[in-house]
Amino acid sequence: MGPLAQPTPSAGSTATDHRQGRDRSPDPAARLEMTGISVSFGGVTALSDVSLVVEPGQVHGLIGPNGAGKTTLFNVACGLVRPSAGEMTWRGSAVRKLRPHQLAGLGISRTLQGVGLFAGMTVLENVMVGAHRHARAGFASALLALPRSDSDERELRARAAAALADLGASRYADRYPGGLPYPVQKRVALARALVADPDLLLLDEPASGLAEDEMHELGELIRTLSGRMSVLLVEHHMDLVMRVCDQITVLDSGRQISAGTPAEVQADPAVTEAYLGDDVDVEADAAELSAAGEGGRHRD
Numbered sequence: 324m325g326p327l328a329q330p331t332p333s334a335g336s337t338a339t340d341h342r343q344g345r346d347r348s349p350d351p352a353a354r355l356e357m358t359g360i361s362v363s364f365g366g367v368t369a370l371s372d373v374s375l376v377v378e379p380g381q382v383h384g385l386i387g388p389n390g391a392g393k394t395t396l397f398n399v400a401c402g403l404v405r406p407s408a409g410e411m412t413w414r415g416s417a418v419r420k421l422r423p424h425q426l427a428g429l430g431i432s433r434t435l436q437g438v439g440l441f442a443g444m445t446v447l448e449n450v451m452v453g454a455h456r457h458a459r460a461g462f463a464s465a466l467l468a469l470p471r472s473d474s475d476e477r478e479l480r481a482r483a484a485a486a487l488a489d490l491g492a493s494r495y496a497d498r499y500p501g502g503l504p505y506p507v508q509k510r511v512a513l514a515r516a517l518v519a520d521p522d523l524l525l526l527d528e529p530a531s532g533l534a535e536d537e538m539h540e541l542g543e544l545i546r547t548l549s550g551r552m553s554v555l556l557v558e559h560h561m562d563l564v565m566r567v568c569d570q571i572t573v574l575d576s577g578r579q580i581s582a583g584t585p586a587e588v589q590a591d592p593a594v595t596e597a598y599l600g601d602d603v604d605v606e607a608d609a610a611e612l613s614a615a616g617e618g619g620r621h622r623d
């Protein structure tokens with residue numbers, strides 16, 4: 324793959340045109356603000372006074388070495404973790420005691436780290452669960468969330484099928500997720516998040532386990548989506564992050580160590596230092612970070 328193009332925020336407008344009735348500009352109110360968020364698990368402080376704003380229609384990256392607190396902050400945004408301090412505002416209203424099943428009603432969708440599909444449902448049914456306004460996290464409640472009337476069911480089915488088609492996964496509609504390659508499962512999980520046509524999409528490591536070309540496609544897709552929704556993206560793959568994000572927040576050991584545009588973050592010595600101090604997949608990440616700064620070379 325050649326040097327990475329830098330798509331502009333408007334680059335996705337043609338790609339969204341074919342989406343049935345879903346071509347729209349981002350809602351200017353679709354702003355997520357997290358202020359002074361702290362989380363502790365038992366005695367361990369996982370996050371300390373972290374703040375970020377996902378602006379309407381922008382892709383906001385959340386990066387940092389393993390254990391930095393990215394998933395924890397992400398889980399606060401989706402109501403899976405209750406912060407011990409801090410505030411969250413969505414669409415200008417304070418969100419308190421958020422529960423995961425309220426997300427859909429708020430116009431928020433998420434994919435979790437890993438895949439998290441229901442093994443006992445077909446791919447199409449999995450995506451249909453995402454389309455339901457009151458979809459819940461558990462398998463039993465997911466079953467309950469499936470439509471009752473035939474016309475509801477037809478409409479949901481059609482929307483789920485369209486979401487799968489958008490992600491090039493139509494041919495797997497009747498398969499069960501367990502037997503499918505990991506990248507396909509990730510596409511299905513993304514289709515399930517997108518089918519509700521959210522105003523805010525929360526993605527935790529959507530590129531993990533993807534090959535280079537799939538990652539490139541994912542980047543294009545995220546850029547396209549940002550034309551019509553706000554995205555919070557947790558991701559380790561630096562070239563992807565640098566390519567698709569408008570703004571980036573960097574965490575290390577539960578603290579915010581840097582924030583700004585991709586160029587600003589890349590130029591911040593605190594960021595490189597944090598990555599070099601970590602001993603897991605950090606050397607690769609740090610190399611990728613500097614490679615991304617040199618014109619977006621890919622890691623092999």
Ligand SMILES: Nc1ncnc2c1ncn2[C@@H]1O[C@H](COP(=O)(O)OP(=O)(O)OP(=O)(O)O)[C@@H](O)[C@H]1O
Binds near residue numbers: 367369388391392436
């Ligand atoms: N449920 C939990 N109970 C106790 N400690 C936790 C829990 N979840 C996370 N932690 C701890 O909180 C810290 C932040 O973890 P978190 O999963 O948010 O990091 P991360 O940045 O997402 O890491 P990774 O890149 O590996 O996904 C870590 O020290 C982790 O061990």
Ligand SMILES: [Mg+2]
Binds near residue numbers: 393394395436
């Ligand atoms: Mg994580």
